[in-house]
Amino acid sequence: MESQLALKPLLAIVVSLVATALIVLSGRRPNLREGWTLAAAAVKFILVFSMLPDVVGGRYPAITLLDISPGVALALRVDPLGLSFALSASFLWILTSIYSIGYMRSLDEHQQTRYFASFALCLSSTIGIAFAANLLTFLIFYEVLTIATYPLVIHKGTVEAIAAGRKYLVYLLSGGVVLLLAVAWTQSITGSLEFRPGGILPPTGEVKNLSLLLWLFAVGLGVKAGIMPLHGWLPSAMVAPTPVSALLHAVAVVKAGVFGLARVTGFVFGPELLQQLGATHVLALLAAATILLASLLAMAQDNLKRRLAYSTVGHLSYIVLGILLIAPDAWRGGIFHIVTHAAMKITLFFCAGAIYAKTHRENISELDGIASQMPITLSAFALASVGLAGIPPLGGFLSKWFLAKGTVAAGEPILLAVLIISGLLNAGYFFPIVGRAFFKRSSEFKKFDEASPYMLAPLVITAVFSLMLGLFPDGFFRLYWLANETTVGVLGVR
């Protein structure tokens, strides 16, 4: 796999940085300001997508920017794992931007310039995380993402929002500090922080200390990845506007955490070292516990977004579990789930936002019969929920299928049971919503009155995308192929 010098990874990051500045300067002209967002999103996606042929052909675009520490440079490299994350983030940003315009204008929200500017900065950081070639570059973008998402969390400016913002910072900055320690320690051990498939840490070494290092990484990254008990910030962060919850807290920030875990386990530690360490067993149990607990907690929530938040926590641990099992199918399933879950969950959040924008209702108990008013929205919701429960033919089934095969291959039937039970619980907390929306009659929802087309179109597109990912996993952006290539690269096995 040769790396060729290329500007595209850098441009993909820079385009939304430039947009951030332009958005701030166009604050007085909303249409121009929104135009910058859409233009940047389109350009970014085109740049990322244009690198797909190269990566498929085994040529990984790379660029080293400048030395930033002895032996470490600020460097970017586009490999299958990074590209799949970047593709999902940039594609979904286009849709989220259109959705945001509809949402913000329907509700006549305040501080829209700050909102759109922060969003652009967040996407820069996300692509930076995806393309980081070493741990230090990764850490830099990871921390910038924390800071860039803060203004979005506290957007509403209410007491509740500010409190949620504080909780957000406490959790994420603490995780960041632990991650810093882990990265600095790695630098001290190996003198290099490059991501290399199969790992850079010495397989023989003080095994005791390397277990501690793995735990530090797990805690540092586990905050964003929502591993219990570090997940507490996510439900509170639902106070943010729904497009924020949709893209950032279902696709960008949380996936940055699990992406980081994939990088650390596959490209810093490597499968052989992990098997020697045995710490992965305990972490896998934590992930399994998170899956079950989060699903149970989801059932107890009446607030729709909070239910979605706990569902996200559970699904993130599907990915974590897959990564920790060191079996090829588990990795395939886990990495593919990064993308399939993103598509399905963002659909659900888009629906929740459309419902709120139209009816100002946030709680599930108030949504009986709403399908009479918003049938398209609720159909999309139904489709995505079916996928999240793991029912074919949506993408969610496919990733779960591989995860299940992986648990069997790794010899962990208990984890298989966890996956199955969790699927049932998913159905248990999603299907009633759909059922009550369609089959209960209500006097309040009679006329057909969907949300604005700016919001409706994206949610339909993501719902259909979720379906397409299941029917043609390689049909769009070769996302399945990318997941498979990553597995092969890391585990060396087909």
Place this chain on the structure above:
Amino acid sequence: MNHLPILIPAALLFAAFLIPLAGLWRKNLASAVALTGSGLAAACSMTGLWVVLSEAKLRYRLGGWPQPIGIEYVLDPLAAFVVTVVTFLGFLSLIYFRLSIQHEVPDRFVTAHALALLLLAGLSGMIVTGDLFNLFVFLEIASLSAYALVAIGDQRAPVAAFRYLILGSLGGSFYVLGVGFLYFATGSLNMADVAQRLPAIYDSRAVAAAATLIAVAMALKMGLFPLHLWLPDAYSYAPSAVGGLIPPVMTKVAGYVLIRIFLDVFQPPYLKNHLPIISIIAWLACAGIIFGSIMAIAQNDLRRMLAYSSVSQIAYVGLGLGMAHPLGLVGALLHILNHAFMKGCLFFVAGAIRYRTGWVEISRLKGLGRKMPWTLAAFTVAALSMIGVPPAAGFFSKWYLLIGAIEIGNGWFVAAILLSSLLNAAYFFRVLENVYGDASSNEKEKSQAVDPPLSMLAPILILAGGILALGLLNFVIVAQVLMPIAENFYRG
């Protein structure tokens, strides 16, 4: 070229003497002379840094008297680095001085300018001198100017200045006593010469006494916990413009003296085998990092918060020195540069807020972010850098200190460095929440708040931009300047 070491303090001293004369004629002329003098000094410093990095040290003998009788001024990479930081910050401060001093203490306008230049002269003299007693002379010049600068502030300033004077004089006296012991033991006052003669008498009690006295003296001047008691009041009540002059640089020069004397004169073998004084400094610094941050969280006055934050930040320099590891020293030196920029920017912003609104309580800063966007954007950059968010400069000093602490295997140091990031976040985000939150109901008070005039805004923006640039380009500084310095000291 060999004159460069003496030109820096000389230009500043000369300008300092000219200012009262110029001020008698026309007030603005005083400002012009000050800017010329400090600008010249900054230019000489940067030239000097350039020269010593490519060639050897620059030495100047006062009056042509040979070693070890005469007083020698030396520019080596370490001195050139620190004096460049000091004179550059000094120059920016003097740009800022004009409007800020005019607003807060108009009847002392000329005096303040003269004192500022005297302070800079003293500080730069301390840095370039190669003679232990000459260092004391410059130390006193700098200190007395600092006491006076603090004293011309607001109502509570004279008392704060008096306390600073008492404690500072104590420090100065300890230093000269320590130098006396060294002279007694070695017969020389020239740093290089003493460094050569000391190894033979490492075991002597006089040398141990000298080391301890000098360490205590400089720790006091640095504001190292627990000898920091003069700092919070002095920084809070001094005129705002002085906040860009004293906090960013004065304590750092004391830190430099500590580094110079212990690593160059006493040298690492002494510290390792005979008197582990800098280990004690490291542990006190560890405590100081946490103490300063916790106290900062409790403050309502913005400047007092920044003062306690400075106690915490200067302790990083002490910690880096005390680690006795090249990367620790690199972190300490990088932090001298980074913190000068960050704290300078923060104090300048505090001064700008005071200039426009008349107060600096944190609770009254609500909604200022929209009224003074550029100023508070710079504040945000500096605050994020202090917290240690990459790629701002502050992250990198912590990075090197952290790796150094990991390599020497000290978990307490690691914990202190990491915990301080979180504590910094606590007190800075409290300010940011207010600043970017909704405005308070007191709209009439806010109506005058806009960004300050250019002569105040320019230094703020230059420093904020510098913070980002220094972060991204930190490796250039580390590889070209700091690693060679550190390796030089820890060789063998």
